[in-house]
Amino acid sequence: MSIDMTGSSASGIAAALRTRIERGELAPGTLLPSVRAVAVDLGVNRNTVVAAYRQLAQAGLVEARGRGGTRVADRAEVAQEGYAPDTVLRDVGTGNPDPARIPDPTAALARSARPVLYGEPVIDPGLEAWARAWMTDQLPHDDVRITVTSGASDAIERLLAQALQRDDAVALEDPCFLSALHTVRTGGYRAVPVDVDAEGMTADGLRAALEAGVRAVICTPRAHNPTGASLTERRAAALRAVLAEYPYVLVIEDDHFSLLSRSPLHSVIGPAQKRWARIRSMSKFLGPDTCLAVTASDPDTADGLAVRLTPGTTWVSHILQRLTLALVTDDGVRADIEAAAEHYAARNAAFARSLTERGLPTTPGDGLNLWVQLPVSAASVRDDLMRRGWLVREGDPFFLSPAPAGDFLRLTVHDLDESSATALADDIAVAAGTRRPDARGGRIEA
Structure with a gap:
């Protein structure tokens, strides 16, 4: 069908199309006019139309299909981890981890309850001390700050929000962990794919992404999800060398499998990096409902990450923090x-x-x-x-x-x-x- 386009700026074109999509006037699968056709029709630069379509794609309203053009997206839920509901299969x-392999927290919970009042530190001192020793292996930086968030996805979301603006580009492994992809897309950032092989993220792919202007890189150093790849020492060194040429790009190292990993850690965070963060969540070995992750980062990144972690509003429960500490320091x-x-x-x-x-x-x-x-x-x-x-x-x-x-x-x-x-x-x-x-x-x- 013919689609009448309006607007003279990227935001105006995007807003007009968004209104029509939300009203149901443009059904899922509807093919939008080509960038060239819209530019000629409205008398605007092609880059203006590209930016408009990109805004709609970031909002999940349209999807680019290469030679298949840009089409109105099906507003189905984004794929996520977990059990499929309502199936007999x-x-x-x-x-998921095996629930039989998740430690029983009952005994530790009894030792974790203590009233915490407004104004107390947002990070439990005991957990911070333990995490500092655990998180700093292979980090070539002296000033390391520790932050606690409600899981790895929460940490990634906050890290990107304090460093990026909407429509900034983020390098992601391809294939990619679903939660990271979902976080990037819902945050309004552009996901730039970097190939993964048997040794993990490729150096050539990372260089291409950096040359394309990405402002953040999310890398899984071991137990990459979905492929299971872990960085070799040689590959990690190559990635550090590439990243050293871009010291102010935010490097996020998501070491999600940590205590369960059978592979040694080879970090991508080098001494030249000015903005970096390493995340380790507890979800794989203490269970997804633990909802706690520890982040080690440079001071400026830590300050930005902690802005919303204010006492009485968005801190991570001290009961949960002390429970985590009690579990991870228990020999059994x-x-x-x-x-x-x-x-x-x-x-x-x-x-x-x-x-x-x-x-x-x-x-x-x-x-x-x-x-x-x-x-x-x-x-x-x-x-x-x-x-x-x-x-x-x-x-x-x-x-x-x-x-x-x-x-x-x-x-x-x-x-x-x-x-x-x-x-x-x-x-x-x-x-x-x-x-x-x-x-x-x-x-x-x-």
Whole structure:
């Protein structure tokens, strides 16, 4: 259909289109006129139209599809981690830790209650002292500040908000952790993809993003979600060398798996960096409901991060802070965390071997999940597995740009028993065409 465009500035064009979209006059999937056509029609510069479309994309109202043009977006919910609601299928795409591996906080909670009044420090002194010792490994800076937030996503949101303006560009790994992608998009920033390979974020990709003008970089040094990649010492050194040429770009190191990781930490924060932050959340080993993360950063970044952490309004509960400290300093709890780490690594490695034996070569990375490349469409495998009783997560939502080769599944299999794991591996192989079912519905090698 023909769309009448109005406006003489980027904000004016965007506002007019937004009104029509919100009123339902432009349905999801509607193709908007090309940038060139709008520029000619309204007598404005093409960059003005580009900026208008970008504003709408940042708000989630339209999406650019390359040669497919710019279309009105479907206002469906952004993909998030967690269990799928209202399903009778066995969900193996959750991204969750095993609840049986989360330490029981009951005893520690009894030691954590003390009234806290307005005006007290926003960070519990005991937790701050412990966190300072824990957070500063490989940091080549003497003046390190500690901040506590309500989880890693809260920290990232605050870090970006104090350093960036709307429409600034942020470098993200591609594929990317869903929460980081969601935080960047809802904050109104532009996500710039940086390729990830078996050694983590690529140096060439980071350089290209920095040359394109990104003002912040979010990097996962180990247990990258979804691929499981961890930075090697060589790759981390290459990334630090690239970042050293851009000392005032904010570097956010999201070390989300920390105590559970089976990979050594190789940091991307170098001595030349002026604006940096390292985040470690408790969600993977103390449970998502802990909602607490610790950030180590330079003083100026810490000041900006803490602006909203004022006593009596947005501090993180001192009960939660002291509970966290009691747990992470308990020898029994630390032994449980170590056992959980070994469990996740062993179960993922065993399932990767099972898939490899069935014609789907899979390398276990670090983290809670497995990243599986398929020889056929992930959508077709998903549909086939649903008929077999499984709910899996496709790789597409994790990518900022089209997948480089093949389709992918991200699987969370660490809580499957041996029988269930064997059945799932068989069913994936059948769905992917590397095995065929027999006449009775069983599975035999092709």
